[in-house]
Amino acid sequence: MSSPAVSATRNVAEDVRGLAALSETRPARSLWSDAWRQFRRNKMAVAAVIYLIFLAFVAIFAPVIAPHNPVESNVQEAGRYRQAAWIDDPNPKRTGTWEYPLGTDSIGRDVFSRLVYGTRISLVVGFIPMIVILTIGVPIGLAAGYIGGRVDNLLMRITDVVYAFPALLFFIVMQVSFGDTRFGRLFNGLILLFVTLSIVNWTGVARLVRGTTLSLKEKEFIEAARASGASAWRIILRHILPNALGPIIVAAAFIVPGAIISEAVLTYLGIGLRPDVSLDAPFPSSWGQMIYDGKQNYNVQPWMLIAPSLAIGLITLAFTFVGDGLRDALDPREQI
Amino acid sequence: MTSYLIRRVLWIIPVIVTVAAVTFFLMYRAPGGPWSQEKPLPASTVRRLNAKFGLDKPLWVNPTAAERAWDDGVRNPLRLGRAFLDSQFFNYMFGVFRGHLGPSYASKGAKNVEDVIREKFPVSARIGLVAITFAVIVGVPLGIISALRQNTWVDYLSLFTSTIGISVPTFVTGLLLLIFLSRNFGVSPVRKPHEWDGLGPAYLAPGIILGLGTMAFVTRLTRTSMLEIKRQDYIRTARAKGLAERPIVLRHMLRNAMIPVLTILGPAAADLVTGSIIIESIYGAPGLGREFVDSISKRDYSMIMGTAIFYAVLIAFANVLVDISYGVIDPRIRVRR
Numbered sequence: 223m224s225s226p227a228v229s230a231t232r233n234v235a236e237d238v239r240g241l242a243a244l245s246e247t248r249p250a251r252s253l254w255s256d257a258w259r260q261f262r263r264n265k266m267a268v269a270a271v272i273y274l275i276f277l278a279f280v281a282i283f284a285p286v287i288a289p290h291n292p293v294e295s296n297v298q299e300a301g302r303y304r305q306a307a308w309i310d311d312p313n314p315k316r317t318g319t320w321e322y323p324l325g326t327d328s329i330g331r332d333v334f335s336r337l338v339y340g341t342r343i344s345l346v347v348g349f350i351p352m353i354v355i356l357t358i359g360v361p362i363g364l365a366a367g368y369i370g371g372r373v374d375n376l377l378m379r380i381t382d383v384v385y386a387f388p389a390l391l392f393f394i395v396m397q398v399s400f401g402d403t404r405f406g407r408l409f410n411g412l413i414l415l416f417v418t419l420s421i422v423n424w425t426g427v428a429r430l431v432r433g434t435t436l437s438l439k440e441k442e443f444i445e446a447a448r449a450s451g452a453s454a455w456r457i458i459l460r461h462i463l464p465n466a467l468g469p470i471i472v473a474a475a476f477i478v479p480g481a482i483i484s485e486a487v488l489t490y491l492g493i494g495l496r497p498d499v500s501l502d503a504p505f506p507s508s509w510g511q512m513i514y515d516g517k518q519n520y521n522v523q524p525w526m527l528i529a530p531s532l533a534i535g536l537i538t539l540a541f542t543f544v545g546d547g548l549r550d551a552l553d554p555r556e557q558i
Numbered sequence: 559m560t561s562y563l564i565r566r567v568l569w570i571i572p573v574i575v576t577v578a579a580v581t582f583f584l585m586y587r588a589p590g591g592p593w594s595q596e597k598p599l600p601a602s603t604v605r606r607l608n609a610k611f612g613l614d615k616p617l618w619v620n621p622t623a624a625e626r627a628w629d630d631g632v633r634n635p636l637r638l639g640r641a642f643l644d645s646q647f648f649n650y651m652f653g654v655f656r657g658h659l660g661p662s663y664a665s666k667g668a669k670n671v672e673d674v675i676r677e678k679f680p681v682s683a684r685i686g687l688v689a690i691t692f693a694v695i696v697g698v699p700l701g702i703i704s705a706l707r708q709n710t711w712v713d714y715l716s717l718f719t720s721t722i723g724i725s726v727p728t729f730v731t732g733l734l735l736l737i738f739l740s741r742n743f744g745v746s747p748v749r750k751p752h753e754w755d756g757l758g759p760a761y762l763a764p765g766i767i768l769g770l771g772t773m774a775f776v777t778r779l780t781r782t783s784m785l786e787i788k789r790q791d792y793i794r795t796a797r798a799k800g801l802a803e804r805p806i807v808l809r810h811m812l813r814n815a816m817i818p819v820l821t822i823l824g825p826a827a828a829d830l831v832t833g834s835i836i837i838e839s840i841y842g843a844p845g846l847g848r849e850f851v852d853s854i855s856k857r858d859y860s861m862i863m864g865t866a867i868f869y870a871v872l873i874a875f876a877n878v879l880v881d882i883s884y885g886v887i888d889p890r891i892r893v894r895r
Contacts, residue, residue: 382569383576388873390832391866392580398854398862399584483727487836490729491851513733517840524737535730542725 257468260551267547270540277537281341288335289321293499293506299330303523306333324525327515336507337529343495343508344537346412347485348478351419355477359424360470363431364458368439377432381425389422393484396421397493410505411495415488419481430473434466468552475545479538486510486534490517509534566881570874577870578654578863582647585859586617611661612649620644659864664856671864674849681845682838684757686830688765693772693826698819700773701780702807708785716777723774728833732767732840739763754844764841768833772826776819783815820883827876831869 261267280287290296304326305311307318318325324333366377396418400406406414438444439462447457488494489510497511498504509530516527599607608614616622624642632638643649653660659671700720704713753760787793788811796806838847846865853861 383573387577387580388828388832388869390835391869394850394854395581395584395862395866398857398859399588402588479725483729487727487729490836491839492855517733520733520737521740524741527733528737531730531733535726535734538727538730539722539725542721546721 257551261547264543264547264550266543270543270547273536273540274544277341278345280338281345284339284342288332288338289323290332290335291501292331292335292339293497293501293503294331296326296330296332299326301328302326302330303328303519303526305523306525324529325523327523327526328519333512333523333526333529336512337509337533339505340507340509340512340530340533343412343485343505344482344534346505347415347419348482348537348541351416351423351481352474352477354416354420355423355427356470356474358420359427360431360463362424363428364435364462364466366428367432367435368454368458368462370436374432377425377428381429384422384425387422390484390487392422393418393488394491394493397488401493407496410498412505415485415495419484423477423480427470427473427477430469431466434469435462438462438465472545472549472552475541475548479541479545482534482537482541486513490514563882566878570871570878573874574654574867574871575651578651578867579647581863581866582650585863586646588857588859611663613646615649616645618645618647654867659867660860662853662858662861662864664853664858664861671861674861675846675865675868678844678846678849681754681843682834682847684761685765685768685834685837685843685845688757688761689769689772689830689833690823690826692766692769693776697773697776698780698812698816701777702784702812702815704777705781705784705788706807713781716781720774720777723770724778728767728771729836729840731770732764732837735763735767736840749842751844760843764837764843768830768837771829771833772822775822775826779818779822780815783818784811787811787814820880823876823880827880828873831873 299322302315304316304322305318306325307320307323309318309325311317322332322334324337327333327336362377366374397406397411397414400414401411408414444457444461447461452461485494486509489508490513492514494510495505495508497508498506500506512530513527513534516523516525516530520527605614619642621642623644624638627638627641632641650660657672659675662669662671662674700716704716707713749760793806793810796810801810834845835847835850837843838845839851842848846868850862850865852858853865
């Protein structure tokens with residue numbers, strides 16, 4: 223053990239060295255590089271990002287990864303419900319083989335290949351509505367917050383109603399109403415789903431941006447910008463938006479899993495996406511559809527249900543970890 | 559406070575009107591009329607059914623009826639107005655505010671939507687009750703323990719499980735538990751119809767699964783607010799005057815920590831309602847949620863519309879109730895408003 227005096231001198235020495243280092247040229251740390259350092263320290267968030275990048279690769283290279291065509295039914299396997307590869311079955315025809323890692327379904331399609339292709343729909347359904355929601359919600363929120371007055375009032379009334387309407391109920395009503403129309407069938411129903419998700423979610427983003435803008439508007443640096451003659455456009459785009467970006471990014475990270483779950487739930491209820499049955503379809507299977515199929519047969523072939531359930535559970539978990547990590551890094555005010 | 563409450567309750571009315579109008583509009587333009595089925599009904603039957611349920615009336619307003627009333631010598635503006643509004647939409651809206659949600663078309667009008675709701679909702683309500691009880695009874699103590707033992711393994715474990723509980727949808731956990739129960743215990747969690755009468759063990763699995771997300775959220779909130787309160791001056795004062803640990807935690811910390819927990823019970827009500835739709839269809843519970851899902855596949859538009867409005871009203875009232883309860887628990891909020 224060192225004596226207090228020794229450690230005190232050492233501390234002083236460290237302080238001096240630290241000060242010297244500060245006064246030397248330490249590369250300036252911007253908000254973003256600071257946030258990045260903070261984010262990297264969160265191991266779960268980093269692991270989640272790696273997992274999501276991995277999923278993106280799976281989605282892009284699905285044709286290479288999937289051992290079979292996800293739509294084509296193998297006549298010899300049809301009606302057999304082959305078990306997952308590591309499961310022995312008293313019936314030798316149903317014992318798992320690595321040719322079908324997660325077994326086969328009622329018409330002899332490879333469950334693993336369907337799972338691999340299903341990644342595509344989940345990622346697309348998660349990200350595209352998020353982009354749409356941000357492009358609608360952010361400008362409206364900025365306008366409502368900066369201009370205030372009637373625009374602001376109108377926005378708040380609309381969000382009140384949207385909040386009162388339970389999202390899932392609205393999704394269901396929309397899907398039932400438009401699902402069988404030509405518009406509802408565009409791209410297997412993807413377009414309708416994007417529209418529905420955007421209608422519900424833009425208000426949340428707009429409200430968030432409005433709140434941030436309102437508080438930023440009163441800050442001194444905005445006043446300074448106004449005093450030096452910056453136009454409203456310039457103030458909004460160069461001063462308010464960059465400072466509101468943190469909360470927006472965090473909100474965006476939480477929109478994605480919500481959209482993925484909504485797709486799965488609606489498809490499970492039989493009113494979501496329609497599977498494309500052509501052999502070279504880009505979106506031939508969805509996890510929600512697989513859960514729907516698996517629920518009918520889970521007593522015979524449990525992995526038909528376990529695999530897509532786990533896939534959805536993991537992807538939503540990953541987005542939550544990323545969202546939490548981003549919030550810790552970018553938006554230190556709100557921590558639950 | 560009173561004027562705030564009145565405003566808050568009155569605000570429910572335009573919300574319900576909007577929700578009802580939107581669902582009415584969307585359901586009206588859904589493909590296939592209420593009587594379409596695999597074997598088309600004869601045109602005369604359709605006409606008779608339409609006349610019986612007022613579906614032959616104009617959609618939004620009925621100027622012909624008003625004109626006819628005027629020609630008949632009616633001069634009372636109220637009655638003239640009522641004739642003008644003798645349309646499908648306004649008749650439906652007037653019905654909604656008197657608690658009539660119209661006939662269920664799938665049953666060819668033999669049953670009314672409100673009767674179906676009255677019959678099926680108790681099952682859903684019991685599942686919700688189990689869920690919220692589970693969420694509070696498990697979530698609050700878990701949050702307290704992890705706050706008092708911050709940064710120990712108990713804390714990390716409860717944080718980890720609550721993260722999973724918040725992010726993984728009940729949809730997934732419900733299905734996984736279903737497989738787990740039927741594989742490892744050989745019991746089918748799908749019960750016989752009579753087992754749902756009264757609050758029995760049948761409600762355990764769906765109730766707990768439904769409450770999982772809320773439980774996780776309650777745990778996190780309790781933990782955060784307990785941590786914040788732990789450092790307050792009045793807690794130090796309580797310690798300084800020699801109060802025992804138990805009354806400090808229960809009387810001084812917990813009461814203040816409950817306020818944020820209460821705030822999420824409103825949104826949680828919405829989660830529970832929408833969650834019950836999925837959970838009931840997974841576990842085959844004969845509640846309103848499953849009825850709703852069935853009515854979707856049967857394209858029973860009046861049932862879909864009526865249930866959606868019922869749920870919206872339920873959630874709106876839950877939110878108001880939560881707002882009122884803030885004031886009861888925390889007098890400071892009462893004053894501020």
